[in-house]
Amino acid sequence: MNCPKCQSTQIIKYGHTHxxxxxxxxQACGRQFVEDATRQPIEDATRQLIDKLLLERLALAAIARVTGVSQRWLQMYVNQKFYQTPKTIEVTQKNQVG
Known part of the structure; x- marks a missing residue:
């Protein structure tokens, strides 16, 4: 078995998932992983669909149902989006004519 990150063979058992x-x-890079994982990362196309549905102001439960992601993951995704948005708005003065 090889590490999915660095391809090292220095692998040890490290407990069980829930x-x-x-x-x-x-042991080389510290990456934790499960052999033959059934859960995969959320695809970019699904993330783009979620972004569009958020702009339509749908409920998080509805978005989770439509896209097939968990409500917990979706809440963490929305929180991450919130913290990445700038909190200040730059306003420029308009030139007055006349």
């Missing part, structure tokens, strides 16, 4: 699958840890 689903009962064995967890492993790479």
């Amino acid at each position: 689903y009962g699958k064995p967890r492993f840890r790479c």
Whole structure:
């Protein structure tokens, strides 16, 4: 078995997930992973759809149902978007004619 990040073979058993699958840890880079993981990262197309649905002001529960993501992941995604938005607005003076 190789580390998915650095391809090292220095792998040790590192407990279990809450689903009962064995967890492993790479001693070279510290990456933790599960062999044959069933959960995959959310695709960019799904993230773009979520962004569009958020602009339509749909409820988070509805967005989670439509896209198939968990409500917990969606809430963390929305919080991350919120903290990345700038909090100040720059206003420029308009030139007065006449």
